[in-house]
Amino acid sequence: MMGNVTLLDFLSSGTPVEGHRPFPRFRLDIRAWRALVGQLSASDWTVMALWGEAEEIHVALCDDDTGDIAVASHPCPERWFVSLGRARPGAIRLERAVFDLWGLAPMGLEDRRPWLDHGRWPSRRPLSPQPQPPADAPYVYDFLTAEGEGLHQIPVGPVHAGVIEPGHFRFHCQGEAVVRLEQRLGYLHKGITGLLAGKTAEQAARIAGRVSGDATVAYATAFSRAVEAATGCEIPPRAHWLRALMAEMERIANHVFDIGAVCNDAAFAIMLSHMGVLREKMVRANDALFGHRLLMDRVVPGGVSRDLADEGAEALKYLLHGFSKDFERAFKIYDNTPSLSDRTQGTGIAQSSLVHRYGAGGFVGRASGRGHDARRAPGYAPYDMLDLTIPVYSEGDVNARLMVRFDEVRESLGLITQILADMPPGAYQVPLPQVAGEGMAVSESFRGEVLAWVRMAEDGEVMAGHLHDPSWFQWPLLEAAIEGNIVADFPLCNKSFNCSYTGVDL
Amino acid sequence: MIPPISKVLFKHLVRGPHTMRNVPPPDPDGSEELARALGEAVRQRLGRSLAIREVDAGSCNACELEIHAVNNPIYDLERFGIRFVASPRHADVLLVTGPVSTNMAEALRRTYDATPDPKWVVAMGDCGKDGGCFKGSYAVVGGVHEVVPVDLHIPGCPPSPKQILAGLLALLETVS
Numbered sequence: 001m002m003g004n005v006t007l008l009d010f011l012s013s014g015t016p017v018e019g020h021r022p023f024p025r026f027r028l029d030i031r032a033w034r035a036l037v038g039q040l041s042a043s044d045w046t047v048m049a050l051w052g053e054a055e056e057i058h059v060a061l062c063d064d065d066t067g068d069i070a071v072a073s074h075p076c077p078e079r080w081f082v083s084l085g086r087a088r089p090g091a092i093r094l095e096r097a098v099f100d101l102w103g104l105a106p107m108g109l110e111d112r113r114p115w116l117d118h119g120r121w122p123s124r125r126p127l128s129p130q131p132q133p134p135a136d137a138p139y140v141y142d143f144l145t146a147e148g149e150g151l152h153q154i155p156v157g158p159v160h161a162g163v164i165e166p167g168h169f170r171f172h173c174q175g176e177a178v179v180r181l182e183q184r185l186g187y188l189h190k191g192i193t194g195l196l197a198g199k200t201a202e203q204a205a206r207i208a209g210r211v212s213g214d215a216t217v218a219y220a221t222a223f224s225r226a227v228e229a230a231t232g233c234e235i236p237p238r239a240h241w242l243r244a245l246m247a248e249m250e251r252i253a254n255h256v257f258d259i260g261a262v263c264n265d266a267a268f269a270i271m272l273s274h275m276g277v278l279r280e281k282m283v284r285a286n287d288a289l290f291g292h293r294l295l296m297d298r299v300v301p302g303g304v305s306r307d308l309a310d311e312g313a314e315a316l317k318y319l320l321h322g323f324s325k326d327f328e329r330a331f332k333i334y335d336n337t338p339s340l341s342d343r344t345q346g347t348g349i350a351q352s353s354l355v356h357r358y359g360a361g362g363f364v365g366r367a368s369g370r371g372h373d374a375r376r377a378p379g380y381a382p383y384d385m386l387d388l389t390i391p392v393y394s395e396g397d398v399n400a401r402l403m404v405r406f407d408e409v410r411e412s413l414g415l416i417t418q419i420l421a422d423m424p425p426g427a428y429q430v431p432l433p434q435v436a437g438e439g440m441a442v443s444e445s446f447r448g449e450v451l452a453w454v455r456m457a458e459d460g461e462v463m464a465g466h467l468h469d470p471s472w473f474q475w476p477l478l479e480a481a482i483e484g485n486i487v488a489d490f491p492l493c494n495k496s497f498n499c500s501y502t503g504v505d506l
Numbered sequence: 507m508i509p510p511i512s513k514v515l516f517k518h519l520v521r522g523p524h525t526m527r528n529v530p531p532p533d534p535d536g537s538e539e540l541a542r543a544l545g546e547a548v549r550q551r552l553g554r555s556l557a558i559r560e561v562d563a564g565s566c567n568a569c570e571l572e573i574h575a576v577n578n579p580i581y582d583l584e585r586f587g588i589r590f591v592a593s594p595r596h597a598d599v600l601l602v603t604g605p606v607s608t609n610m611a612e613a614l615r616r617t618y619d620a621t622p623d624p625k626w627v628v629a630m631g632d633c634g635k636d637g638g639c640f641k642g643s644y645a646v647v648g649g650v651h652e653v654v655p656v657d658l659h660i661p662g663c664p665p666s667p668k669q670i671l672a673g674l675l676a677l678l679e680t681v682s
Contacts, residue, residue: 118609126644138612158613161592163560163573166610187609188564191645207639213568213664257574270511276578277524283575293666294568332510502566505607 007045007063010036011070020438021229023060025071033074033082040087046359046372047084048442049451049468050094051193052102054129057081058466059091060440060451067377071440071453076104079128083109090358090473093504101193103128113142116186116505127194146172146180154487158187165501169490176486181479188505196454196465201227201301201432204462208452209296211467212503217243217250218445219467220299222452225380226465227301230439230456233432239303240381241423246286246295246304247443248412248419253282254446255405255412256327258498262402263334265491266343274330278323285319288312303429313420324413331406344399348481348493352396358473362448363408364497367393367400374444386418396481398496408446434460447471447500469503524579556588556674559597559621563614563653564604564646568664569631573601576667588674594620599674600654605633605640606647618654628673629656632663 013035014026028036040047048060048069058073074081083106085092095106096115103125106112117124119135151174158166168184192211196204208223209216221243228235260275283293289312290298298305334340350360355368365372371392375383391407393400436458442451448470455463478497482490518524560573576583577590591597594617606614618627629650632638637648650656660673 120608120611122608122644158610159561159594159617163562163570163577163590165562165565165567165570166613187613188562188604188607189609189645190564190605190607190640191643192640194645195640195643203639210566210568210639213566214571216566216568257571270514273524273579274514276574277580280575280578280580287666294571294664296568296663329510329514333514336510500567502564 005039005043006066006068007061007070008066008068010039011072014072017073017438019436020071020440021232023069023071023440025058025073025438027073027075030074030082033072036072037082037084037087040084044356047088047091048359048449049453049466049472050084050091050098051453051466051468052098052104052127053464054102054127055079057098057104058453059084060453060468062377064377069378069440079103080105080107082107085109085111088357088359090360090476093476094472097506099125101125101127103132114139116189118186126191141184143170143182143184144180148174148179150174151179167501171487171490173487176488178482178485178487178490181482181490183475183479185475185501186505188502190502190506192506193466196462199462200460201456201462204454204465205299205301206297208465208467209299211506212445212469212500213294213296214254215250215445215447215450215500215503216294216296217246217299218443218450219452220297221247222441222443222450223454223465223467224299224301225441225443226439226452226454227432227456227462228439229441230437230454231433231435232437233302233430235303235430236427237381237424238307238426239428241419242304242308242428243299244382244386245308245416245419245423246290246298247445248415249282249286250295251446252409252412252416253279253286255409256282258446258495259330259334259402259405261498262344262398262492262495263340265495266340268337268340271330271334271340274326274333278326278330281319281323285316289316300429302432303427305429307428308423313423316416317420320413320416324410327409327413334402334406341399343489343492344402344496345395345397347398347489348478348485348496350396350477350481352394354477354480355396358477360448360473360477361470362446362474363401363404364474364477365448366391366404368396369394372449374442374449378442380441380443382419385422386415388415398492401496432460434458445470447498447503448474467506469500469506471499471501471504474499475504556599557591557597558588558599558601559591559594559617560601560603561614561617562603563610563634563650564607564640565631565633566604569603569634572664572667572670573603573630576670581667581671583671594618595622597621598625600625600627601630602627602650602654602656603630603634605637605643606650606653608645608647611647611653614650614653626657627654628658628660630660630665630670630673632661635659635661638663 011026014028017025046062100117119139123131154171157168166187172180209220260272263271352369451468454465
C-alpha cells in the first residue's frame with residue numbers, strides 16, 4: 001500500500017460511516033489502522049486533529065496533493081490503539097491528552113507522561129465509560145534533563161510575571177543560552193469536551209466561542225459550520241459574508257496587538273502604545289456595529305445573531321481609511337528602527353522542515369515557508385469569491401512572523417473593503433433543523449486553522465463534540481525555536497508565536 | 507531622512523496624546539469621570555498607588571485582552587497610580603479571572619498566600635463568579651470564592667475596560 005496512493009483510496013479499505021458531512025468518515029479495523037500508521041511515515045498527509053470518544057479514536061487527515069479531507073476512526077474496545085506519534089510527532093501531545101481524558105492508551109508511544117491530567121481532578125479518565133478514582137496526590141512531572149558542565153535549570157510559571165495565561169516552562173541553560181526548553185501545560189483545562197455533550201447547539205456554540213476568547217469568531221464559525229453540516233442546514237449567503245467580516249475584524253485586532261506586544265518585549269514600548277490604540281479602534285467598531293467588543297456569541301448555528309446596518313458599513317469604511325494610514329505609519333517605524341530589527345532578525349528560528357512535519361499553520365507556518373490557509377484549502381464561503389493573497393516568508397524568525405502579521409492585516413483590510421462592497425442583502429439567520437448527523441468544519445483564526453467536529457442527536461442536542469486549536473502544532477516548535485537563543489529573548493519568541501494556552505488545554 | 511518615529515512623536519507633541527483626544531472631558535460615556543474618581547479614592551487610601559497582580563485561573567483569555575486594554579493609552583490606568591505588577595509580593599490586589607480550573611486552584615491559593623496583607627481579591631468576569639458557562643464541569647472549581655476570599659466581583663463576559671475601572675472603584679469603597 002506504500003507509494004503514491006491517495007488518502008481517499010487508502011481509506012476506502014475501511015467502512016464508510018453514513019451521515020458524516022461534508023467530509024467522509026471511515027471506520028478502520030486494527031489491520032487498516034496499522035497500515036495507516038505505516039502509510040503516514042511514507043506519505044505527506046497532514047494530521048489535522050486527533051481526538052477520542054468513549055470507545056473510539058478519530059483522526060482528521062488532509063491529503064495536500066488532492067486537497068481531500070477525511071476522518072479515520074478506529075474502534076478500540078480493548079482501550080488501546082497503535083500510536084501515530086512515531087510517524088507524526090505533532091500527534092504525541094494529542095495522544096497523551098486522549099489517554100488522560102478517555103483512557104485510550106497509545107501503544108508504541110514512548111512519552112507516556114500525563115499531559116492534561118495533573119493528578120488534581122476528582123476522577124481520572126473523566127470521559128471514559130468508567131472513570132477511575134482520583135490520584136492520591138498531584139503528580140510530580142518528570143521533566144526531560146540536560147547534562148553537562150555549568151548547566152542550570154530555570155523553572156517559570158504557572159503564574160507568570162505579566163498579564164498572560166498560566167503554563168510552566170522549564171529551561172535548561174548554560175550561562176545565558178537556552179540548551180533545552182520544555183513546556184508543561186494543562187493548567188487551564190476546563191473539561192470543555194465533556195461540557196459540550198447534552199447541550200443545545202446554541203449553548204454549545206457559546207462554549208465553543210470561549211475555548212480561546214481571542215479567536216472567538218473563528219471558533220464559533222468552525223463550530224456553527226460543523227453543526228450546519230451535520231444537520232444539513234443551508235444558511236443565507238449574507239450570514240457567510242457577515243461571519244467573514246467579523247473574522248477579518250478579529251484578525252486585524254489580534255494581529256496589531258501582537259505586533260505591539262512583540263515590539264514591547266524587545267523593549268520598544270511606543271509600538272505597543274500605538275498598536276494598543278489601533279486595536280481599541282477596532283474593538284470599539286466591533287461594539288458599535290455588532291454590540292460586543294470581542295464579537296462573542298455573534299456567530300451562531302444557523303447564521304449570525306446581528307445584522308450590519310447600512311450606516312454601520314459606511315462608518316466602518318471611514319474608520320478603515322484612518323486605520324490604514326496609522327497602521328502604515330507604524331510599519332514605517334518598525335521598518336526603520338535598526339535597534340528593533342537587531343532583536344527580531346535571526347531570533348527564534350523555526351525550521352521549515354519542522355513546520356512541515358508538525359503541520360503548523362498560521363503565522364508560524366507562513367513565516368517558515370508553509371502557506372496553508374483554511375480560507376483557501378479547503379476554502380469556505382465567502383472566501384471563494386474574494387481576492388486573497390497568502391503571505392509566505394522563509395526566514396522563520398521573529399521578524400518573519402511579524403512581517404506575516406503586517407501583510408495579513410493589509411490583506412484583511414482589503415478583504416473587508418471587498419466584503420462591504422459585495423455583501424448580498426437578505427436574511428442573516430435561519431432556524432436550525434432538528435436532524436441527526438455528524439459534521440466537521442474548519443475556519444481560519446488569526447493563529448491558524450481551527451477544526452470543529454460534532455455529532456448531533458435528532459432532538460437538536462449535541463451528543464459529542466471536539467474543538468482543535470492550531471496551537472497544538474505550534475507549541476512544540478517553540479521548544480525547538482528557542483534552542484541556542486538567550487533566556488532574555490524567550491518572551492520575544494514566545495509572543496511572536498503567541499500560542500493559545502487555553503485553546504490547547506481545553 | 508527624518509526617522510518615522512520622530513514624525514509620530516512630533517505629531518503627538520503638537521496634537522496631544524491619544525488619552526486626551528479620545529477621552530475628552532467631560533466624556534459623554536462617563537469613563538473619564540469614573541477614571542478621575544477612581545484616581546482620587548486611590549490617592550486617599552493608598553497614597554497614590556495601588557498595585558495589582560493578575561492571576562489567570564482558567565479564563566478563556568478574553569478577560570486578559572480587556573485587562574491589556576485598560577493599560578492602553580486610551581484608558582491609561584497608570585495615570586491614576588494603579589499599575590499591574592509582576593509579583594504577588596508587590597501587590598495590594600489580586601485580580602483573578604476564570605472559573606478556577608482544578609489544575610490552577612493550588613497555584614491561586616499559593617499566589618494569595620504570597621501576597622502581603624492588607625490585600626483584596628477581585629474576581630473578574632461571569633465565570634469568576636460561579637463558573638459561568640463552564641459550571642458543572644469536572645475540571646472547574648466554579649468561582650474564585652471557592653478558593654480564596656473575594657471582596658468584589660466585576661461582571662461581564664468579558665467585562666469592558668469601563669466596567670473594570672468601575673469595579674476597582676467599587677473595591678475602594680468596600681475597603682473603607
